[in-house]
Amino acid sequence: MPFTLIGNDACQPTLPTPISNPYWVAFSPSAAELVKIDIDSDGLPTNHDWLEVLAGNQLSVGKLEFSQPIATAYSGHQFGVWAGQLGDGRAILLGDMNELELQLKGAGKTHYSRMGDGRAVLRSSIREFLCSEAMHALGIPTSRALAVVGSEQAVLRETMETAAVCSRIAPSFIRIGHFEHFASLQSNERLKELADLMITNFYPTCSTNQDPYLSLFKAISARNAKLVARWQSVGFCHGVLNSDNISALGLTIDYGPFGFLDHFQIDHICNHSDQGGRYAYHRQPQVMHWNMACLASAMLPLLELEHSSEESQTLLRAALEEFPLIYAKEWQHLFRSKLGLQLEQEEDIQLIERLLQAMHDSKIDYTNFFRNLGNLSKNAVLTEIQQRNDFIDRENIDQWFTDYINRLKSEALDDQARKEMMNRINPKYILRNHLAQAAIEKAQQGDFSEVATLLEIMTKPFDEQVSFESYSRPPPVDMEHIAVSCSS
Ligand code: AMP
Ligand code: MG
Numbered sequence: 001m002p003f004t005l006i007g008n009d010a011c012q013p014t015l016p017t018p019i020s021n022p023y024w025v026a027f028s029p030s031a032a033e034l035v036k037i038d039i040d041s042d043g044l045p046t047n048h049d050w051l052e053v054l055a056g057n058q059l060s061v062g063k064l065e066f067s068q069p070i071a072t073a074y075s076g077h078q079f080g081v082w083a084g085q086l087g088d089g090r091a092i093l094l095g096d097m098n099e100l101e102l103q104l105k106g107a108g109k110t111h112y113s114r115m116g117d118g119r120a121v122l123r124s125s126i127r128e129f130l131c132s133e134a135m136h137a138l139g140i141p142t143s144r145a146l147a148v149v150g151s152e153q154a155v156l157r158e159t160m161e162t163a164a165v166c167s168r169i170a171p172s173f174i175r176i177g178h179f180e181h182f183a184s185l186q187s188n189e190r191l192k193e194l195a196d197l198m199i200t201n202f203y204p205t206c207s208t209n210q211d212p213y214l215s216l217f218k219a220i221s222a223r224n225a226k227l228v229a230r231w232q233s234v235g236f237c238h239g240v241l242n243s244d245n246i247s248a249l250g251l252t253i254d255y256g257p258f259g260f261l262d263h264f265q266i267d268h269i270c271n272h273s274d275q276g277g278r279y280a281y282h283r284q285p286q287v288m289h290w291n292m293a294c295l296a297s298a299m300l301p302l303l304e305l306e307h308s309s310e311e312s313q314t315l316l317r318a319a320l321e322e323f324p325l326i327y328a329k330e331w332q333h334l335f336r337s338k339l340g341l342q343l344e345q346e347e348d349i350q351l352i353e354r355l356l357q358a359m360h361d362s363k364i365d366y367t368n369f370f371r372n373l374g375n376l377s378k379n380a381v382l383t384e385i386q387q388r389n390d391f392i393d394r395e396n397i398d399q400w401f402t403d404y405i406n407r408l409k410s411e412a413l414d415d416q417a418r419k420e421m422m423n424r425i426n427p428k429y430i431l432r433n434h435l436a437q438a439a440i441e442k443a444q445q446g447d448f449s450e451v452a453t454l455l456e457i458m459t460k461p462f463d464e465q466v467s468f469e470s471y472s473r474p475p476p477v478d479m480e481h482i483a484v485s486c487s488s
Contacts, residue, residue, distance in 0.1 A: 016056025017108025076244030087112025223250025235261030
């Protein structure tokens with residue numbers, strides 16, 4: 001959808017700044033298909049001009065022309081504090097392809113760059129590329145990544161690095177921060193335009209509701225509640241859940257210092273710069289809820305078009321209270337499925353929570369535990385269960401396995417069918433930090449083969465992929481705590 005809010009308070013026409021001698025670092029054929037880019041047998045665009053376009057050096061390819069690239073304005077709360085105007089400081093929206101927006105991240109300075117250089121480094125671009133595609137393959141709503149284009153242009157971060165451009169695709173990159181932006185400018189007209197644009201393009205059923213803006217709020221909030229439940233289910237930590245990084249479409253966007261849990265640690269902090277753990281794994285649901293409160297307060301003036309101020313607040317407050325309920329329902333559904341349970345029994349929640357606590361206490365690899373659990377038979381004898389040996393408190397886990405096996409007996413599926421179902425929700429492969437790091441270190445030496453290998457593996461996360469077995473293993477001890485910061 002084109003970003004149609006044109007004007008100084010909403011966006012600025014912005015041309016990408018060229019980089020010299022660009023080259024392909026990574027390319028996603030499946031993302032290319034979404035925007036109908038033809039690719040050759042090497043999995044790269046048939047038309048070589050795409051390299052220049054995705055580097056930000058050229059605005060046309062064949063008959064296609066990106067006639068008005070822009071950078072958009074948004075504001076937001078960062079680490080719980082109002083940060084004022086932010087905006088696309090290094091992302092340039094080239095335009096639309098097949099009703100999807102194509103954005104270049106790291107394509108040079110924009111009106112909103114503030115003190116930044118408008119660039120992104122190779123390592124963070126590879127991480128964003130791989131994780132976008134990995135999340136999509138895990139079935140989690142996300143912006144997609146088309147390519148990473150590298151260059152030798154130097155960029156200063158903690159050390160000298162090189163610049164890269166990651167091209168991203170989404171139906172829209174509109175964020176909660178866009179709503180907050182117009183609310184902070186007290187521009188009700190703009191707020192209304194933005195909300196109407198969201199309803200027309202993405203939430204059409206809200207228009208038939210007698211309270212379209214309340215209904216829009218509920219819809220955005222519900223999508224994000226379900227999104228965060230999905231993150232929890234695969235052990236994904238976003239790292240920077242600031243309101244400017246939260247999509248108004250309920251997509252995972254703005255990959256930075258994210259991380260997947262290796263061993264299960266409920267309060268795991270993936271972002272080295274997040275000293276207080278505001279965005280720790282177990283806090284993600286409540287922080288997303290908090291972000292929805294930011295959205296609610298930004299949308300208040302829209303409700304006030306139809307209701308008294310007091311009524312509007314009451315309505316939004318009640319709508320906000322739905323978030324934890326929607327989240328819990330989705331979380332319970334996902335975790336029941338992870339355990340191979342189709343019936344809904346009340347005791348299941350306790351069963352799940354007891355397991356997670358035991359996994360936390362014994363630092364059990366999150367992904368592998370659930371994946372292997374699919375191999376368990378309803379008729380298993382405790383002493384035959386290998387997985388219990390990994391737990392410190394044996395008595396506790398034995399009780400858990402006993403209860404779990406009993407619970408499985410009330411399910412209709414046989415062992416094989418349950419395993420197949422579980423293998424469709426419990427991935428074998430996730431983008432572990434140490435894997436991404438190894439690919440990045442090779443790429444920094446000019447070898448992009450490991451990036452391609454990871455793309456191949458992570459786009460089939462539920463398949464056994466026997467030849468890649470080693471990629472499912474937990475990190476070696478010395479690579480367990482790779483620090484990933486906001487620097488990008
Ligand atoms: P992030 O933490 O990546 O979501 O970024 C927060 C804000 O800082 C956004 O407005 C970004 O566009 C901006 N930003 C981050 N890095 C840079 C950079 N190198 N140059 C310009 N703006 C940046
Ligand atoms: Mg951001």
